Amino acid sequence: MRKGEETRAKILDAAEAAMLAKGFGATSIDELIVETGITKSGFFYHFRDKNELAKALLERYIENDERIYDEIFGRARELADDPLQAFLIGLKLLSELLSDLPNGHPGCLVATMCTQERAFDREIQEMNRQAALMWRRRFGAMFRDIMQVYQPREALDADQLADMVSTVLEGGIVLSKALKEPKSLPDQLLVFRSFVRLLFQPAA
Amino acid sequence: MRKGEETRAKILDAAEAAMLAKGFGATSIDELIVETGITKSGFFYHFRDKNELAKALLERYIENDERIYDEIFGRARELADDPLQAFLIGLKLLSELLSDLPNGHPGCLVATMCTQERAFDREIQEMNRQAALMWRRRFGAMFRDIMQVYQPREALDADQLADMVSTVLEGGIVLSKALKEPKSLPDQLLVFRSFVRLLFQPAA
DNA sequence: TGCGCTCCCGTACCGTCAGTACAGTTTTCA
DNA sequence: TGAAAACTGTACTGACGGTACGGGAGCGCA
Numbered sequence A, B: 001m002r003k004g005e006e007t008r009a010k011i012l013d014a015a016e017a018a019m020l021a022k023g024f025g026a027t028s029i030d031e032l033i034v035e036t037g038i039t040k041s042g043f044f045y046h047f048r049d050k051n052e053l054a055k056a057l058l059e060r061y062i063e064n065d066e067r068i069y070d071e072i073f074g075r076a077r078e079l080a081d082d083p084l085q086a087f088l089i090g091l092k093l094l095s096e097l098l099s100d101l102p103n104g105h106p107g108c109l110v111a112t113m114c115t116q117e118r119a120f121d122r123e124i125q126e127m128n129r130q131a132a133l134m135w136r137r138r139f140g141a142m143f144r145d146i147m148q149v150y151q152p153r154e155a156l157d158a159d160q161l162a163d164m165v166s167t168v169l170e171g172g173i174v175l176s177k178a179l180k181e182p183k184s185l186p187d188q189l190l191v192f193r194s195f196v197r198l199l200f201q202p203a204a
Numbered sequence C: 001t002g003c004g005c006t007c008c009c010g011t012a013c014c015g016t017c018a019g020t021a022c023a024g025t026t027t028t029c030a
Numbered sequence D: 001t002g003a004a005a006a007c008t009g010t011a012c013t014g015a016c017g018g019t020a021c022g023g024g025a026g027c028g029c030a
Helices: A002-022 A029-036 A040-046 A050-079 A083-099 A109-114 A122-149 A158-179 A184-200 B002-022 B029-036 B040-046 B050-079 B083-099 B109-114 B122-149 B158-179 B184-200
Strands: none
Touching: A002 A029, A002 A040, A002 A050, A002 A109, A029 A040, A050 A083, A050 A109, A050 A122, A083 A122, A083 A184, A109 A122, A109 A158, A109 B158, A122 A158, A122 B158, A158 A184, A158 B109, A158 B122, A158 B158, A158 B184, A184 B158, A184 B184, B002 B029, B002 B040, B002 B050, B002 B109, B029 B040, B050 B083, B050 B109, B050 B122, B083 B122, B083 B184, B109 B122, B109 B158, B122 B158, B158 B184
16 A cells, blocks of 8 residues: 555656656656566556556646645745735745756646647546646736735736736746756746736836 | 649648647657558658658748748838837737637647657757747847837846747647637737836836 | 659568556565 | 555557568659
């Protein structure tokens, strides 16, 4: 029971790294079992097929993602009472966290499964959708809190602003990878941060 | 010669649609030859291997991409002398173009090849990088023109702002696909447009 | 008329990979 | 100590990427 979880986690670790680097199709089960030191039968004991591996992978990824956001924006909220300040601090903390990754962000599993959508079943596509909706709810609530205190200088919807956070993160990851410049992602997040500050800055 | 080009284009058409929908790995050569009505030997006459197909695909995609940007921002420049107004009009035109795609943006090949980077050779990764750099040059020049006339309200670098255009486009595509909401991409572009307007709006 | 070139077909084959089937073995924990 | 959990081993199937190579239709040209 305990051992099973451990092996399962080892497979997921190897799979996540490989999938983010090479994509779903280019990652073979054979290579995963070599890396984790089990046999093919062992692999299929844990996962019925490759699709179920992808599902477990995505599930774990999203949970971890949520945990990180909880921590960062929770900490930011401790540092400032004002919702705008807290959000700006959160973006800064997130940018710093992303800067500290030596090889840049490893990639977002949600994005990789989006760009290869038809390779996966409906269940995975729905998990992806729910993840994006959770981001919208999370950041949307923050923007609504901010709007209770500050009047935006442009009439923008809280949900659209929330989606902008996801957009900048996902787009930043793509751009960073394309340019091979890890710094681009945290930089783009800071540009967005400037925009948010400008948007809610009281008219002089 | 003429016939060869035609067949080649037909393969590329089928491949592009399939790759954007399913990803690289999930697109089989067998299915491409069925769709284009040629044989396997015929396919390998045109492309040495799958990687070379990807290269030709990316090349064609980037050229087309550049052409579209040339048209849209060229047209925008005709409609307004002021560089800021021209850029804002360009973003609006681009947003409208993206809105008019019935099934949403089919996906960016640069992004799909980024999320599967190790599956491709260095040449393709370099093409991807050059494409992103071209976007930076293109939009960077526009922001520099704008900055000659308008003082930004936040100290932001023209190149970082240029990267923001790419970021919003790539991120918007990912988000649109994840959410299954084609409208998200053009919406996000308009949110970014508001930010740009706000950034260069003369202080009241 | 026939030569050569482009463009493609047909066939046979190889290695890799996902996945199946199932019997047997070790490990773990109650 | 015994049953369940966690594997191993072997043998196979079918799809796919890719190779090899001979052949042939159509076309331009001398």
